[in-house]
Amino acid sequence: MTDVADPAGMADPSADVSVPAIVPAVGVPSVGVPSVDVAPEAQAVGWRHRHLLDVDGLSADDLDLVMRTADAMREVLARPIAKVPALRGRNVTILFYEASTRTRVSFEMAAKNLTADVTNIAASTSSVTKGESLVDTVRTIEALGAQMLIMRHSASGAPYLAAETFGGSVLNAGDGWHAHPTQALLDLYTMRARLPGGSVAGRKVVILGDVLHSRVARSNIWSLTAAGADLWLCGPPTLLRGFEAWAGRGAAAGRQFTVTSDVGAALRDADVVMALRIQRERMASGLLPSLREYAARYGLTAERLAGAKPGALVMHPGPMNEGVEIAADVAAGAQSVITEQVTNGVAIRMALLYLLAGVPRA
Amino acid sequence: MTGRRIMTADEIRRATIRLSHEIVEKQAGTDGLMLIGIQRRGVPLARRIAASILEHEGVDIPVGALDITFYRDDLSMVAQQPVVKGTELPGGIDGRTIILVDDVLYTGRTIRAAMDALVDFGRPQAIRLAVLVDRGHRELPIRADHVGKNVPTSREELVKVHLEETDGEDGVEIERMVDGAGAAAAARASESVA
Numbered sequence: 059m060t061d062v063a064d065p066a067g068m069a070d071p072s073a074d075v076s077v078p079a080i081v082p083a084v085g086v087p088s089v090g091v092p093s094v095d096v097a098p099e100a101q102a103v104g105w106r107h108r109h110l111l112d113v114d115g116l117s118a119d120d121l122d123l124v125m126r127t128a129d130a131m132r133e134v135l136a137r138p139i140a141k142v143p144a145l146r147g148r149n150v151t152i153l154f155y156e157a158s159t160r161t162r163v164s165f166e167m168a169a170k171n172l173t174a175d176v177t178n179i180a181a182s183t184s185s186v187t188k189g190e191s192l193v194d195t196v197r198t199i200e201a202l203g204a205q206m207l208i209m210r211h212s213a214s215g216a217p218y219l220a221a222e223t224f225g226g227s228v229l230n231a232g233d234g235w236h237a238h239p240t241q242a243l244l245d246l247y248t249m250r251a252r253l254p255g256g257s258v259a260g261r262k263v264v265i266l267g268d269v270l271h272s273r274v275a276r277s278n279i280w281s282l283t284a285a286g287a288d289l290w291l292c293g294p295p296t297l298l299r300g301f302e303a304w305a306g307r308g309a310a311a312g313r314q315f316t317v318t319s320d321v322g323a324a325l326r327d328a329d330v331v332m333a334l335r336i337q338r339e340r341m342a343s344g345l346l347p348s349l350r351e352y353a354a355r356y357g358l359t360a361e362r363l364a365g366a367k368p369g370a371l372v373m374h375p376g377p378m379n380e381g382v383e384i385a386a387d388v389a390a391g392a393q394s395v396i397t398e399q400v401t402n403g404v405a406i407r408m409a410l411l412y413l414l415a416g417v418p419r420a
Numbered sequence: 421m422t423g424r425r426i427m428t429a430d431e432i433r434r435a436t437i438r439l440s441h442e443i444v445e446k447q448a449g450t451d452g453l454m455l456i457g458i459q460r461r462g463v464p465l466a467r468r469i470a471a472s473i474l475e476h477e478g479v480d481i482p483v484g485a486l487d488i489t490f491y492r493d494d495l496s497m498v499a500q501q502p503v504v505k506g507t508e509l510p511g512g513i514d515g516r517t518i519i520l521v522d523d524v525l526y527t528g529r530t531i532r533a534a535m536d537a538l539v540d541f542g543r544p545q546a547i548r549l550a551v552l553v554d555r556g557h558r559e560l561p562i563r564a565d566h567v568g569k570n571v572p573t574s575r576e577e578l579v580k581v582h583l584e585e586t587d588g589e590d591g592v593e594i595e596r597m598v599d600g601a602g603a604a605a606a607a608r609a610s611e612s613v614a
Contacts, residue, residue: 105501130504134490139540142490172490416501 105413108420109221109228112237113281121246121285127409128247128402134171135405145172145415151204153195154231155181155211160376160400161231161240165208168407177204196220206414209233214273227414235273241375242277244406246285248399249330252371259286260313264324264366266358267334267383270297270345274375275334279308288314292324293334293356296345321356328366332373333358333384349382358384363393371395423580423595426571432552432583432590435568436465439550440472442566443519450477452545454516456484458534459505461523464585465552469521484509486520491533507537514542519566523581525551528562553592555579 105123107115116124134142150169154162162178169176179199181187186195192211199207205226209217214234221228232238249258263282269275269291282289289309291301301317309315318324325331336352346352363372372384372394380386389396427435447453450473457466463485470481487507495501520534531549538547550566555573573579573594582591 127504130487130506133506137541141540143536144490144495413501416495 105416108414108417109217109230110239110410110414111217111221111228111230113239113242113277113284114237116281116284118284121243121281124243124406124409124413125247125250127413128243128405131171131405131408131412132402134408135401141171141173143173144412145169145174148172148174148205148415149177149203150174150206150208150411151177151179151199151202152208152231153179153181153199154209155186155216156232158210158231160403161210164400164403165229165231165240165407168404168411169206169208171404171408172411174206174411177202192216192219193223196223200224200226205419206411225420227417227419229410229414232273235271235276237277238273238375239277240403240407240410241274242281243410244399244403245274245278245332245373245375246281247406248373248395248402249371251402252395252398253329257285258282258330261287261329262290262327262367263287263330263332264290264292264328265332265334266292266321266324266356268297268336269293269301269334270299271337272334278332279304283308283310283313283315286310286313289316290314290324290328291317292319292321294346294352295319321362322365325362325365328370330371330373331358331363331366332375333378334375335377336379336383338379349379353382357382358388360385360388360391363388369393373399376400423578423593425591425593426579427553427569427592429590431569432592435552436468437472439552439566439568440469440476443469443548443550444473444477446548446565447517450479450481452515452517453519454482454484454511454513454544455519455521456486456509456513456538458520458522458530459485459487459489459507461581461583461586462486462521464583465523466519466521467585469519469550482510484513486534486537488530488533488537491537493529493533509541512542513538513544515545518544518547520547520549521551522549523552523583524579525549525554525562525564525567526557526579528558528560531562532560552581553579 105120134140152162152165166176166178196207206229207220207224207226208229208231209220210231211217211233214236216233217228217230230237230239246258250256253261265275265278279289291298298317298319305315305317336349358372363370370393372388372391374384374389374396376396378384378389380389388394443453444450455466455470457463466483470483473479473481485506485508487505489502489504518538520531522530525531535547538544548565551564552568554564554567554570557575571579571594576597578595578597580593580595582589584590
């Protein structure tokens with residue numbers, strides 16, 4: 059891996075400084091399509107992406123469209139029969155090279171709620187164990203009839219390789235340390251739903267914990283800066299390596315992007331605090347002295363949370379190590395929206411499957 | 421407006437009032453009635469009919485809105501996913517007599533989609549259909565129970581309904597499709613469902 063030379067895990071985060079400025083959400087103006095009977099009303103700003111590999115390619119308008127489509131999906135989820143035939147006859151294959159419960163099940167439920175036909179492949183029980191290459195696996199899945207491929211892989215960039223081969227749409231469900239776009243979008247959706255005014259623009263959002271190994275953090279940095287949040291990354295210095303350079307260039311116009319190990323300063327008057335999982339498997343590498351010391355110095359406790367704004371949102375992408383990065387009473391407390399994140403995840407994934415299904419195949 | 425006008429604002433108003441009387445007469449009262457407008461222009465029409473029933477019968481009929489986007493039979497044929505406008509059915513539909521309201525009845529495919537959507541919400545006592553304009557050319561065995569105006573058209577024509585709530589003014593006009601890409605594309609799209 060190139061992680062040593064490029065600790066932030068991005069090819070060059072500073073290369074793309076054109077982070078879209080926040081555009082205030084406006085109502086959907088009806089466009090120049092004549093009001094013919096019930097002709098489908100085209101999107102004011104259409105969805106043009108065939109794949110969802112990360113959120114860095116999404117404009118503020120794209121983000122807004124995903125959020126509004128997810129609103130419609132929340133309404134579907136509230137119906138007595140939470141199922142619509144929008145993706146009837148579509149074959150969706152879920153290919154996971156890493157363990158997962160919530161993301162895989164969330165995608166599966168999303169696809170089923172849209173009446174797609176879903177096939178699950180776990181790499182550990184497939185021909186991958188006989189040495190089949192990723193490209194071969196993807197070709198085979200396509201030949202078997204898959205039109206959409208939802209993929210998780212331990213290597214950063216693997217879904218990009220799959221997208222070069224696959225004729226349909228590829229959705230990245232997490233690749234290495236690099237990206238987890240649907241998590242970032244459901245996080246943004248949850249914040250917009252809960253913050254007064256329905257926007258993260260100008261809000262102080264803190265990402266606290268193991269930023270270094272977190273694809274969730276990297277995708278959130280793109281979407282939150284694009285949406286105009288004041289972004290703070292906080293954790294032990296060993297788990298923040300390389301992010302100062304990104305912070306130096308990544309802030310949206312007029313916004314802050316701060317990297318610090320000072321938990322008190324990071325949490326002060328925060329609107330949102332997102333705790334990240336400490337990836338225990340990394341502890342052997344000497345990045346942290348011990349979990350106990352981490353919990354004592356950086357864990358999100360009720361006492362630390364008191365420094366944030368009253369009613370600040372507490373988030374966590376899951377799975378949690380309670381008592382390490384987040385105290386059990388905070389995770390289950392009144393300010394926690396962690397279970398709401400899970401519910402919103404289904405709506406966001408339905409929205410993305412629906413939008414991607416409208417884009418022609420290669 | 422650019423086409424030939426076939427209904428003025430006054431004619432729309434009178435047709436709406438007549439529809440409201442017909443609906444109540446057929447039901448022999450207002451018990452169990454619910455009006456459900458199909459997004460988008462069916463919704464303000466349903467509200468107008470409900471207002472007229474309130475005025476003449478003194479009864480406030482529940483009004484819902486139904487978005488049929490996810491039930492369209494042409495989702496795989498349109499270039500881009502259509503805007504979803506939302507569904508709201510206050511009080512549910514079980515056991516009620518549902519009057520579906522739409523602006524134009526054409527191929528019948530919208531109504532097919534609307535009925536599929538409705539049965540996912542419950543089991544109404546009956547579903548009836550009220551439209552402002554019936555322009556013919558059905559592709560499915562569907563007919564309207566209450567029609568504001570029957571308008572003979574050819575398939576090369578477009579019927580455009582404008583309502584104050586959605587378009588700033590009331591009026592119905594008919595125009596010949598030109599070869600302009602926009603109108604032709606819109607017409608193709610509408611024919612597969614509308």
